[in-house]
Amino acid sequence: MANKEKKDGRSRRELITLGSAFGLMGIAGLGSAGALFKYMMPVVSYGTPQKFLVPVEDLPDVGDEMIFDDMKVVVRRQTDKEVAAISLVCTHLGCTVNRVETGFLCPCHGSQYDSDGIVVGGPAPKTLPWLDIKIVPGGQIEIDTGTSLPENSFFEVA
Ligand code: FES
Known part of the structure; x- marks a missing residue:
């Protein structure tokens, strides 16, 4: 019997042990690959879409910007009539x-972005979102932080 088990140079017990070891290494490898894949994927969460109002008369001067820290938005006035809002939430992991x-x-x-929010370095996977702006009654604009528009999405305010 012992000779039969050793026919190919390994006993049945050795083969089972070897198979189990490779099986465990495979499972560990798949687990590590899954964890690495999850780490590499952006997990940006913009939370509940929020809209906020800004009186038109409070908008920045032409060529200037105004940062709304609490909303994580910068408002840019391109011309007398055109404004844009850019999210300050990093597209990598949300800082x-x-x-x-x-x-x-x-x-x-x-991560580094140019002045239009286009990625120029670092791990960020995409451009900073440009946000939707609507004119609402009462001489105000409404900025929607839950939107994501292409860069250079300017809106007329006058
Ligand atoms: S959160 Fe990672 S680069 Fe901004």
Whole structure:
């Protein structure tokens, strides 16, 4: 009997042990790959879409910007009539980006965006969202932080 088990140079017990070891290594490898894949995928959550109002007379001057820290939005006035709103939520993992001379910089993992929010460096997978703006009665604009429009989405306010 012992000779039969050793016919190919390994006993049945050795083969079962070897098979189990490879099986466990395979399961561990799949688990690690799954964890790595999950880590690599952006998990940005913009939360509940929120809208906020800004009186037209409070908008920045032409060529200027105004940052709404609590809403994580920068409002840019392109011309006398055109304004835009850009989200300050990093498209990597959701940190708030800072406005810097060259554009926007994320303090968390170093993503860099140009002044239009287009990614120029770091792990961010896409452009900062440009947000929808509507004119509402009472001389105000409504900015919707739950929208995501292409860059250079300006809206007429007058
Ligand atoms: S959250 Fe990671 S680079 Fe901004």
